[in-house]
Amino acid sequence: MKYPAGTRIRKTVEKDKKNIIYANRGMDLESDINQSNAYYREIDKALIYKKPTPIKIQEVDYTEKGKVIKKAYFDSPSTTDYNGIYKGRYIDFEAKETISSTSFPIKNIHKHQIQHMFKVEEHGGICFLIVRFVKEKKNYLLLAKDLKKFLEENTRSSIPLSYFEEYGKLIEDGYMPRLDYLKVVDKIYGGVLDGKKNTK
Amino acid sequence: MKYPAGTRIRKTVEKDKKNIIYANRGMDLESDINQSNAYYREIDKALIYKKPTPIKIQEVDYTEKGKVIKKAYFDSPSTTDYNGIYKGRYIDFEAKETISSTSFPIKNIHKHQIQHMFKVEEHGGICFLIVRFVKEKKNYLLLAKDLKKFLEENTRSSIPLSYFEEYGKLIEDGYMPRLDYLKVVDKIYGGVLDGKKNTK
Numbered sequence: 001m002k003y004p005a006g007t008r009i010r011k012t013v014e015k016d017k018k019n020i021i022y023a024n025r026g027m028d029l030e031s032d033i034n035q036s037n038a039y040y041r042e043i044d045k046a047l048i049y050k051k052p053t054p055i056k057i058q059e060v061d062y063t064e065k066g067k068v069i070k071k072a073y074f075d076s077p078s079t080t081d082y083n084g085i086y087k088g089r090y091i092d093f094e095a096k097e098t099i100s101s102t103s104f105p106i107k108n109i110h111k112h113q114i115q116h117m118f119k120v121e122e123h124g125g126i127c128f129l130i131v132r133f134v135k136e137k138k139n140y141l142l143l144a145k146d147l148k149k150f151l152e153e154n155t156r157s158s159i160p161l162s163y164f165e166e167y168g169k170l171i172e173d174g175y176m177p178r179l180d181y182l183k184v185v186d187k188i189y190g191g192v193l194d195g196k197k198n199t200k
Numbered sequence: 201m202k203y204p205a206g207t208r209i210r211k212t213v214e215k216d217k218k219n220i221i222y223a224n225r226g227m228d229l230e231s232d233i234n235q236s237n238a239y240y241r242e243i244d245k246a247l248i249y250k251k252p253t254p255i256k257i258q259e260v261d262y263t264e265k266g267k268v269i270k271k272a273y274f275d276s277p278s279t280t281d282y283n284g285i286y287k288g289r290y291i292d293f294e295a296k297e298t299i300s301s302t303s304f305p306i307k308n309i310h311k312h313q314i315q316h317m318f319k320v321e322e323h324g325g326i327c328f329l330i331v332r333f334v335k336e337k338k339n340y341l342l343l344a345k346d347l348k349k350f351l352e353e354n355t356r357s358s359i360p361l362s363y364f365e366e367y368g369k370l371i372e373d374g375y376m377p378r379l380d381y382l383k384v385v386d387k388i389y390g391g392v393l394d395g396k397k398n399t400k
Contacts, residue, residue, distance in 0.1 A: 047319055049279050054252040055269060069255060072269040079249050083283060085292075088324030090285040119247055124288030 029097045029132045029139070029179075033082065036177035046182060048084030048091060051077070079116045080127075086182060087193040090125035092117070093181075097132040103158035104131050106151075114151075117144040126185060126193075130171065133161060140168035141184045229297045229332045229339070229379075233282065236377035246382060248284030248291060251277075279316045280327075286382060287393040290325035292317070293381075297332040303358035304331050306351075314351070317344040326385060330371065333361060340368035341384045 033050070040046040059071035080094040094113055098104045106114075109129070120127040127144035142159075146167040150159055169184045186193065233250070240246040259271035280294040294313055298304045306314075309329070320327040327344035342359075346367040350359055369384045386393065 041319075044319075044322075047316070047323055047325075052252040052254040052275075052277075053257075055255060055272075057253075067274055069269065069272040069274070072255075072272060074267055074269070075252075077252075085290040085320060085323045085325045088290070090288070090290040092285075116247070119241075119244075120285060122244075123247055123285045125247075125285045 028134075029095050029130070032173070032178040033095055033130070033181075036179045036181065037082070037084075039177040040182065046084060046086040046091070048082055048086065050082050051079070054078075076110055076112075078112050080113055086126065086185065089193060090120070090123075091185070092120045092125050092127045093130060095130040095132075097134050099134050100158070101133065101135050101161070103156075103160045104133075104164070105158045107157065114147070118148055121145055121148070126189070128185075130179075130181060131164060131168075133164075136161075139171040139173065139179060139181075140164040141171055141181055141188075142168040143188065228334075229295050229330070232373070232378040233295055233330070233381075236379045236381065237282070237284075239377040240382060246284060246286040246291070248282055248286065250282050251279070254278075276310055276312075278312050280313055286326065286385065289393060290320070290323075291385070292320045292325050292327045293330060295330040295332075297334050299334050300358070301333065301335050301361070303356075303360045304333075304364070305358045307357065314347070318348055321345055321348070326389070328385075330379075330381060331359075331364060331368075333364075336361070339371040339373065339379060339381075340364040341371050341381055341388075342368040343388065 030050070037046075037048045037050070040048060054075040054077050055072045056075045057069055057072045059069070061068045061070050080092055082095065083090070083092040085091065094109060094117065096104070096108045098108065117127050117129070121144040129142045129144070129147055130139060131142065132139045142164055147159075149167070150163055169187065171179055171181050171184050173179055230250070237246075237248045237250070240248060254275040254277050255272045256275045257269055257272045259269070261268045261270050280292055282295065283290070283292040285291065294309060294317065296304070296308045298308065317327050317329070321344040329342045329344070329347055330339060331342065332339045342364060347359075349367070350363055369387060371379055371381050371384050373379055
């Protein structure tokens with residue numbers, strides 16, 4: 001098989017077998033959300049971006065081509081991965097996949113991320129968690145306040161699918177956007193948000 | 201001189217001479233803003249964070265201690281460095297230092313960052329640029345709309361200090377927070393924002 005020109009020079013992380021597994025595990029939902037956010041920006045509906053992965057840089061080399069990071073570690077995030085503005089409002093969320101068919105393990109979200117979500121809620125932002133149940137091919141949006149409710153009322157280490165069914169909302173998947181989560185936000189907030197749309 | 205225990209193991213980027221220069225150039229304003237943001241979070245006034253530096257990861261090693269990035273490049277940011285929520289509103293800004301005494305070179309901000317700032321403004325967010333004139337020890341806050349005005353009315357490659365004096369607002373520096381830029385935001389927006397404070 002002949003590869004297209006330029007393929008050989010991609011000595012990237014994807015070549016690593018372990019990384020392929022890792023990438024596939026995390027990338028599906030992430031790439032769906034990134035595509036949806038790009039679409040929302042294109043039609044000027046919302047400005048929502050994924051934050052870069054936090055890393056601790058330890059060594060940098062100066063080459064003719066510029067700076068190259070030679071040693072760095074992955075850092076744990078202090079906030080959620082996605083934030084931005086929708087209808088004049090601050091919007092903030094975390095997205096996670098689970099291969100479990102029955103429940104979402106809470107340890108998949110860092111403790112300080114959860115604290116951050118509760119804070120956003122207190123400050124009047126739109127805040128939620130998107131969970132993909134990979135095997136069921138279902139994506140749920142659960143508001144931070146309902147995540148809080150669960151944690152306050154339960155000592156379980158995972159949130160059962162039934163809780164998402166009861167308190168969360170199913171997100172439709174489609175082509176453009178792949179995951180129309182803002183439609184769900186609109187459903188939850190009703191017309192409340194529209195009064196704040198592009199107030200200038 | 202004896203260093204405290206643990207100092208020797210810090211083989212970090214700071215040891216590189218070029219990096220010391222680079223770090224000092226960029227770090228003063230950045231650390232002042234980070235400290236101010238930490239203070240604002242502590243008193244629960246606002247939730248504003250610096251986004252991680254975007255990098256392109258090329259090689260990752262798996263060691264006993266976990267994943268180590270062996271090769272990565274600095275990527276150019278597509279948005280501003282800071283964003284969050286203040287009084288229920290989306291807030292978004294970029295911060296830059298200049299050693300020039302007379303003007304701020306526009307090339308210090310990426311083109312897509314400027315575009316992003318204009319977009320935030322259109323979507324009803326609070327958006328601005330903080331510029332520190334290092335030699336003058338003065339920090340100005342310039343709203344995105346006034347940055348836009350300058351770019352529309354001028355062909356100059358830098359914004360003169362006089363423009364910041366006329367259209368921007370001086371930010372007081374102090375101890376806690378070091379750079380009270382939200383006080384300036386309050387001044388500009390008057391009581392408009394207060395109606396939206398913690399609406400829950």
